[in-house]
Amino acid sequence: MTSRKKIEELFFKCLMVLSLLAVMGSLVLIIGTVIYKGAGSMSLDMITSTPEGGYYLGKKGGILNAIAGSLILTGIATVAAIALALPLALYINLYRARRSRFAEMVRLSMDFLWGIPSIVYGAFGFSVMIFLGIRASLLGGIIAVTLLIIPIMARAIDEAVSLVPRELLDSSYSLGATRFEAAFKIVVRQCLPGIVSAVLIAFGRGIGDAASVLFTAGFSDRIPLSLSEPAATLPLAIFFQLGTPFPEVRDRAYASALILTVIILALSITARVLASRFNRHIIK
Amino acid sequence: MFFMTSACALIVVFMAAGLLIKSFPVLRANSPAQILFSDSWSPLKGEFGMLAFIAGTVWVTGLSALIAMPVSLFSAIYLSEYAPSWLRKISRPFMDVLAGIPSVVFGVWGILIIVPLVRDCIAPFFGVYSSGYSILAASIVLAVMVFPIIIQITIEVFHSIPGELRDASLSLGATKWQTIKLVLLRKALPGIIAANVLGFSRAFGETMAVLMVAGNIPAIPHSPLDAGYPLPALIANNYGEMLSIPLYDSALMLAALVLFLIVIMFNLLSRYILSRINLRAA
Numbered sequence: 001m002t003s004r005k006k007i008e009e010l011f012f013k014c015l016m017v018l019s020l021l022a023v024m025g026s027l028v029l030i031i032g033t034v035i036y037k038g039a040g041s042m043s044l045d046m047i048t049s050t051p052e053g054g055y056y057l058g059k060k061g062g063i064l065n066a067i068a069g070s071l072i073l074t075g076i077a078t079v080a081a082i083a084l085a086l087p088l089a090l091y092i093n094l095y096r097a098r099r100s101r102f103a104e105m106v107r108l109s110m111d112f113l114w115g116i117p118s119i120v121y122g123a124f125g126f127s128v129m130i131f132l133g134i135r136a137s138l139l140g141g142i143i144a145v146t147l148l149i150i151p152i153m154a155r156a157i158d159e160a161v162s163l164v165p166r167e168l169l170d171s172s173y174s175l176g177a178t179r180f181e182a183a184f185k186i187v188v189r190q191c192l193p194g195i196v197s198a199v200l201i202a203f204g205r206g207i208g209d210a211a212s213v214l215f216t217a218g219f220s221d222r223i224p225l226s227l228s229e230p231a232a233t234l235p236l237a238i239f240f241q242l243g244t245p246f247p248e249v250r251d252r253a254y255a256s257a258l259i260l261t262v263i264i265l266a267l268s269i270t271a272r273v274l275a276s277r278f279n280r281h282i283i284k
Numbered sequence: 285m286f287f288m289t290s291a292c293a294l295i296v297v298f299m300a301a302g303l304l305i306k307s308f309p310v311l312r313a314n315s316p317a318q319i320l321f322s323d324s325w326s327p328l329k330g331e332f333g334m335l336a337f338i339a340g341t342v343w344v345t346g347l348s349a350l351i352a353m354p355v356s357l358f359s360a361i362y363l364s365e366y367a368p369s370w371l372r373k374i375s376r377p378f379m380d381v382l383a384g385i386p387s388v389v390f391g392v393w394g395i396l397i398i399v400p401l402v403r404d405c406i407a408p409f410f411g412v413y414s415s416g417y418s419i420l421a422a423s424i425v426l427a428v429m430v431f432p433i434i435i436q437i438t439i440e441v442f443h444s445i446p447g448e449l450r451d452a453s454l455s456l457g458a459t460k461w462q463t464i465k466l467v468l469l470r471k472a473l474p475g476i477i478a479a480n481v482l483g484f485s486r487a488f489g490e491t492m493a494v495l496m497v498a499g500n501i502p503a504i505p506h507s508p509l510d511a512g513y514p515l516p517a518l519i520a521n522n523y524g525e526m527l528s529i530p531l532y533d534s535a536l537m538l539a540a541l542v543l544f545l546i547v548i549m550f551n552l553l554s555r556y557i558l559s560r561i562n563l564r565a566a
Contacts, residue, residue, distance in 0.1 A: 009461035016362035019355040023435065024375070026428045027382045030393045037396060088292050091285045108555075109293040115482075115551045116299070116544060117489020119516045123540040124299050127306050127533075150292060201384075208386025211491040214520055235388040239492065242392065257392045264384055272377070 031261065038258025041251035047259065051221045063256050066237035068223045073138060073213070073231055074206040077145035081202060084146075085153040086195070090183040093161045094169070107158065113151035119211040121148045126215035139227040141217025148212050149202040156201060160194025161187060193275040200271040204264050210235030234260045300544065307538035310531045319538065325502050332535040334542075339504045340419070340512035345488050347423035347508055348430070352487075353480055356431050360438035365464060383432040391496030394425040399497055407509050417499035420508040425497055426487045434483040441475030442468065444561075474561050478554040485550035489543050491516035515539050 043062075051061035092103040125144030134140050164187050172182045188195065210233070218230030219240065234256060241253035310319070314332055322333030363375055402424075403416030445468055453463040469476075499511025500521060519536050 005459050005462065009459055012358075012461055013362075013366065016358040016366065019358035020362050020367075020375075022355055023359050023382075023428075023431050024378060026431070027378060029397065030382075030385060030389065030428075033393050033396050034389060037392075084288060084292055087285050088289045091289045095285065106289060106293040109296045111555070112296045112548055112551055115485050115547050116296075117491065117516060117547060119489060119491040119519050120299070120303075120540045120544050120547075123519055123537060124302055127302055127537065147295060150295070154292065204384050208384075208388070210386070210388050211516070211520055235386055235492065238388050238392065239496070242395065242496070254392065254396075257389050260386055261389055264386060264389075265381065268377075268381055268384055 034254070034257050034261050037251075037254035038256075038261075041248075041255045042258060043255075046252065046255050050223065063232075063234070063237050063252070063259070065221055065223050066232040066234045066256070067259065069138075069217070069220075069231035070207050070234040072224060073141045073217060073233060074145060074203055077142045077149060077206055078199060078203045080142065080146045081149045081153050082199060085150050085157055085198075086188075088154050089157040089161050090187060092158065093164075094179055094183050094187065098162060107155070110151040110154050110158075113147075114155060117211070118148055118209050119214075122212040122215045125212065129216060135228075136216060136218030136230050137228050138217065138224045138231040140215075141213045141231055141233070142227075144212040144216040145206045145209065148209060149206045152205055153198050153202040156198030157191070157195055160191040160198065163194075164190050193278040196274050196278060197271045200267050200274075204267045207267075208235060208260065208264060210239060234263075300541075303537050303541040303544060307534055307541050310534035310538055313531055319535075323504055327529045327532045327535065330531060332531070332538075334515070334518075334535075334539065336502050336504045337513055337515045337518045337539070338542075340498070341488065341514040341516075343419045343505055343508070343512055344422045344426060344494060344498065344514050345484055347419060348426035348487050349480065349484055351423060352427035352430050352434060352483065355427070356434040356483075357438060357476065359431070360435045360442065361464060361468075363435070364439045364442035365460070365468070379432040379436055382428075383436075387429065387490060387492040388496075390425050390429055391493040394421060394493060394497040398424050402509070410509070412507075412509055414509040415499065415511070417497055417511055418509050419498060419505055419512040422494045422498040422512065422514075423508070425493050426490060429490060429493065430483040430487050433486060434479050437479035437482060438472075438476055441472045441479065441561075444475070445471050474557045478557040478561075481550050481554040481557070485547045485554075488550070489516055489547055491520050495520050515543055 045060065046062040047067060048064060049060075049062040050065045051063070088106065092098075092100075092106050096103050121144050125140060125147065128143065129136070129140045168186065168190065169182055172186045173179075177186070213233050213236060217233055217236075219232050219236055220230040221232070222229075224231040238253050238256045238260065241249050241256060244250065310332055313330065319332055319334055320338065321335055322331070323335040323339075324331045324333045325336060363372055367375070398421045399416035401416075402418055402421045403414055406420065407414035407416070449467055449471065450463055453467045454460070458466070494514055495517040498514060498517060500513045500517055501511040502513045502518075503510075505512045519539050522532070522536060
């Protein structure tokens with residue numbers, strides 16, 4: 001009896017370790033594959049020049065258009081999303097009771113939005129653009145990506161703000177601060193690590209997402225200089241290059257995937273470092 | 285601030301309304317039953333039967349659930365109950381990174397590793413020919429994508445179980461595995477279900493990675509080694525021509541609406557389950 005119990009435990013423990021190895025292993029495999037395939041066709045040209053004539057047939061050039069396009073598009077979208085999500089999170093935590101009906105409704109709606117597939121944002125953004133008469137452009141992409149990352153940011157900031165101790169608010173009110181001052185001078189500073197990591201997570205989601213910009217941002221070989229120009233983005237650059245039959249171009253797709261992965265990893269590391277650095281401003 | 289907050293909260297309503305209005309024309313031309321249960325998809329003739337795409341979505345999501353559920357459950361149990369603390373500490377950033385990798389990169393990985401694996405190893409093993417671009421390949425890639433989501437929520441569920449329960453069971457002479465099997469799993473079951481539902485609502489709408497490896501042939505698949513054509517891929521693939529054919533854009537918006545509604549339903553379901561556990565724990 002005892003030995004059967006032990007064998008059963010050992011069997012399931014083996015299964016668990018194998019599962020965990022599979023999960024961790026797939027991450028290592030993904031990063032490894034991207035680095036191995038990408039590094040081979042990586043060159044300075046890739047990140048410093050825009051595609052020249054016949055680039056998609058294997059001629060010279062790089063994907064600076066897509067790198068710049070992605071950074072500009074996601075950067076503006078992130079700023080727009082902060083402008084909406086930060087007041088939202090402060091409002092439902094400070095101006096309303098934290099657990100009020102209204103606050104819970106807003107949270108529910110953000111949760112719904114968080115779960116909606118990005119292709120639906122793309123389709124919705126596209127129909128809004130047709131309605132407004134905008135063509136596929138930087139502006140269209142910004143609208144779609146902003147909508148996509150608002151819920152991510154709002155939920156993460158909300159979580160950070162809801163951890164602010166009640167006493168901190170009470171003492172700032174008792175010193176004569178208005179709600180607005182308490183919100184933007186005290187709470188924002190107190191939550192800075194949380195807000196920074198929320199912003200970086202949202203930026204990472206935005207820059208890596210292809211389905212939402214597929215209809216809305218279009219694609220072009222030049223760096224976008226105005227909101228009405230179409231903009232290339234990194235995920236789509238990878239997707240389109242991979243779709244060509246030429247091995248040289250496909251190799252460049254792998255290099256582009258490496259660039260995107262490096263950007264994402266850098267964001268994730270920056271989030272960690274910044275969060276720990278800003279921790280000193282916190283009143284515990 | 286009130287108006288801004290309300291406006292953001294109402295985005296979800298705007299989206300539902302917008303998609304509904306947009307998909308109205310195709311619903312008027314074809315009956316809903318015809319769209320949902322017919323597999324004749326030829327936009328030029330005005331036939332928009334989506335059964336093949338719905339079947340593709342169900343196959344891919346279902347199969348990836350079959351792969352991801354046991355693996356992530358076992359990993360989560362190990363991380364929360366057995367693993368030494370150093371492993372727990374490094375697994376967290378690991379999962380975060382895995383969750384943050386863009387779906388296009390998953391797609392690239394799928395094309396480079398999983399598709400050849402299916403073509404050269406798995407399909408010949410069963411004695412069938414497959415190009416590799418198949419439902420199985422898409423399911424494997426999707427399963428890896430949802431691992432971190434399911435594992436993280438499941439670990440949280442296990443952490444919410446009071447330690448006294450474990451102590452009580454261990455002190456009665458149960459082994460650690462018996463405690464897990466008979467006490468913890470029973471207690472955590474609703475939470476585990478909710479974690480999986482949330483994970484699969486993500487898998488359901490995933491577009492790019494699936495589009496890149498699923499093969500995209502608009503026919504009802506009969507085995508995991510056939511190519512499939514899930515709904516999100518349908519939307520993504522046809523954006524270019526959709527304005528030149530009447531009702532086409534409306535049909536694609538209907539596909540988006542279907543995704544939207546199913547994801548909201550999944551979300552409500554998992555919230556309901558999770559809120560019931562909270563009630564019981566309180």
